[in-house]
Amino acid sequence: MISGSSHQRSRAIWLGVIVVAVPALVGLVAILTKRPDWLDQLLSYVPDLLALSQRHLFLVGVSAGFAAVVGVPLGIVLSRPAFRRVAEGFMQVLNVGSTIPTLAVLALAMSLLGIGIVPAVLALWLATLLPIVRNTYAGLRAVAPALLDAADGMGMTRLQRLHRVELPNALPVLFAGLRTAATINIATAPLASLIGAGGYGDLIFAGIQLYDPIMMLAGALATAVLALTADGLLAWLQRGLLVRRRLLN
């Protein structure tokens, strides 16, 4: 299983906190100590943030939604025996595709579709698609052969086998892909501001250009909170769906 044990995962989280969060916090404290009124300033961005939230959520919702709607069926199709030969090649293409920086994808999308929401959604959709397709495919391929043999031997049709046996047993891995995808999507969405699509990126990039760390911080914090909330919601949904069914412990 891709997600590993919870023990390993919690160790990875702590490692991440030490490597990323501690230096960031030190820097933050250094900036904030020069600005005693930082909290008031930060709170003054709340109305802006609320306005920008609509756009950010729209970008995220549409692109991630489309990614799920396309990615899950694509993963299912690729895992079918008829497509098994092309599936590995296709995965390689997706893997290579995912190494292209999202910024470059945004630039490409802009050169094709101009500026605004549409190219931004397209770029975010592409960035999000890979983990969903890959995990759906991997989850379905990892279903124990004995389960498939039993399902066939009892007289399930291909479709019945897929929805009664394969998908339910692939759900833990599939969900891990959805959570990764959602986090990537939300954290990448600020870049969309660069091609005029709006969202929290407006505050972050304006803050950078004006050398206003508080403004930047307001956008960054909002993005982080949204990413964590979305991940938490998906985790809760996953728990409800899977733990009750004993697919995760």
Add this chain to the structure above:
Amino acid sequence: MISFQNVSKQYGGRPAVDDVTFDVPAGEVCVLLGPSGCGKTTLLRMVNRLIPKTSGRILVKGEDIDVVDPVQLRRRIGYVIQQIGLFPNMTVEENISVVPDLLGWSRTRSRARAAELLELLALDPAILSRYPPELSGGQQQRVGVARALAADPPVLLMDEPFGAIDPVNRAIIQDEFLALQRRLCKTVIFVSHDIDEALRLGSRIAILREGELVQYDPPAVLLAQPADPFVTSFVGNDRVLRHLRLLTVADALDEDLRDTGACALQPDKSLSEAATLMEQCGQTNLVVVDKDGRAAGLVRLQEARRWKEGVVRDHMQILPDPVHPGDDLHAAASSMLALGLTALPCIDQGGRFVGYVTPGGIARALNRRGERSAPLAAE
């Protein structure tokens, strides 16, 4: 019930099953036996069309399986595999109800059937709402069998179903399977690589080697008359001992000692009389029976000679674990050897002495069995 007619399967020109022809009569358990790679699983999986045949015909209940839609065919044939393959995303109840659900039974009917099957397999009804990973290996395998029986198919295909269970529980589940089979009389094709399992469960055994059917006979014939050196080596050099498992104590009661009055001792007999009687009977021990015909103990020739004076009552030893006519002869022969007796007294449920198991009696029983089976083997 199931008829294989010149069935072959080739993988890239290499035959996995080669021109196999035999019939499995209704209500019998046919064990496909052979070393790994002999084609037994391939043959089994061709019956429900999980593997397509290269040539030949298979008839199930007189119907050519090729004219039936494979999905419909499989729903009418129970299927149990070694890895069990219970669906972890479904409760035990849902797992058992898979085929009834596919067949469109009403929920009430399929749920009632699931509860009925758990009872049949002596499983606690409380596990209906549990998930497979919460069950023990033995429970999972029983649920696997229940699932295969759910829609009451006349035919069961079982691919080494008890192979992954530890030896103690395997013996228990094999006994349960036999008891179940006596009640349900399904036609079963059972794949195994274990000769003891085959002898125990099979009413007929098909021995396969490199895709060819080498011998197809009831267990007793297989042991008495192995068709060729391969079968001989497969059933083992100790096949005579294995054969004992197929016989009961009643088969081996010594006819020369049939007269239970003449070759038993009374408690008030003198030891010298006892020694004479033992010598006459040609045994080194005899049973002591009271006036109601109940076995009270036994006296050994050695003892009788040593004491000379005195009566049997004072020198008899307690009878070891009683041996009954219906017992498996293998166990009786083991205790005979362990106790060093030449004549093992056999008693009925009421404690009455009915006869002796002797080495001669066992040998005659084995021979009789072989002779009686001879015409069958010639078929």
